Amino acid sequence: MQVASRLLLVWPIVNTFPFLARSPVYSSMLLAWSVTEVIRYGYFTFTLSGYSPGFLSWLRYNTFYILYPLGISSECYLIYSAIGPAKQIRQEFAWVLQLILFIYIPGISYHTQLVVKANYCRLIHPLYAYDGSEEEGYERKAATEG
Amino acid sequence: MDTQERSDTGRKPGPKPLQSSSAKTQYLILYNFVSAVLWLAVLGRVVLLVPIVGFARVYPGVGRFTKWTQTVAVLEIAHSATGEHLASS
Numbered sequence: 001m002q003v004a005s006r007l008l009l010v011w012p013i014v015n016t017f018p019f020l021a022r023s024p025v026y027s028s029m030l031l032a033w034s035v036t037e038v039i040r041y042g043y044f045t046f047t048l049s050g051y052s053p054g055f056l057s058w059l060r061y062n063t064f065y066i067l068y069p070l071g072i073s074s075e076c077y078l079i080y081s082a083i084g085p086a087k088q089i090r091q092e093f094a095w096v097l098q099l100i101l102f103i104y105i106p107g108i109s110y111h112t113q114l115v116v117k118a119n120y121c122r123l124i125h126p127l128y129a130y131d132g133s134e135e136e137g138y139e140r141k142a143a144t145e146g
Numbered sequence: 147m148d149t150q151e152r153s154d155t156g157r158k159p160g161p162k163p164l165q166s167s168s169a170k171t172q173y174l175i176l177y178n179f180v181s182a183v184l185w186l187a188v189l190g191r192v193v194l195l196v197p198i199v200g201f202a203r204v205y206p207g208v209g210r211f212t213k214w215t216q217t218v219a220v221l222e223i224a225h226s227a228t229g230e231h232l233a234s235s
Binding site: 003006007010011014015018021022023024026027030031033034035037038041042044045048049 | 171174175178179181182185186188189192193195196201202203204205208209212213216217219220222223
């Protein structure tokens with residue numbers, strides 16, 4: 001879902017209408033995307049390597065509340081801005097963009113709920129409440145599950 | 147348990163570093179590392195371009211690079227299809 005919406009922004013919208021990218025909104029979108037991705041991929045790189053990146057983990061869950069609204073509002077603005085130019089190419093193109101903008105609404109709600117729930121679980125679950133206990137919790141879980 | 151104390155950077159060896167990792171894990175580590183570096187390059191370029199050339203010329207400076215960096219992420223669809231959810235959330 002997220003990959004698809006980003007590809008939509010990058011190929012059919014910005015690549016087709018490069019003049020839209022002159023807006024500061026394009027820069028704010030890239031800023032939100034890149035910071036999010038550096039944290040996310042960095043987190044996975046450490047986790048998969050057997051390290052527990054407490055700092056990146058903290059960033060991953062706490063920067064969401066700034067970066068997600070920034071990214072998503074920038075994306076919506078650029079899609080909205082593309083509707084007019086798209087209409088001049090082909091009416092159906094504009095309709096598809098309007099439909100996608102409409103689909104963003106449940107998408108935002110769903111994604112936000114997922115993250116808020118994940119954060120809430122981290123808060124109430126003592127095993128994940130502070131750094132250093134994550135491996136213990138994992139090992140215990142692995143041991144009980146065989 | 148003092149050895150379990152971590153520094154502020156949060157980097158310490160886990161219980162089983164690398165020894166049990168499969169080829170797939172090795173590949174995913176590489177994929178995530180390369181992606182992190184690519185996005186760091188996007189971030190660096192945006193942060194430098196905005197004050198130097200202004201918003202209007204960020205796209206000529208970083209647009210093509212961002213386009214292809216984001217396109218690499220289609221691999222994550224394949225990752226999740228093969229049961230690896232770590233790099234697809």
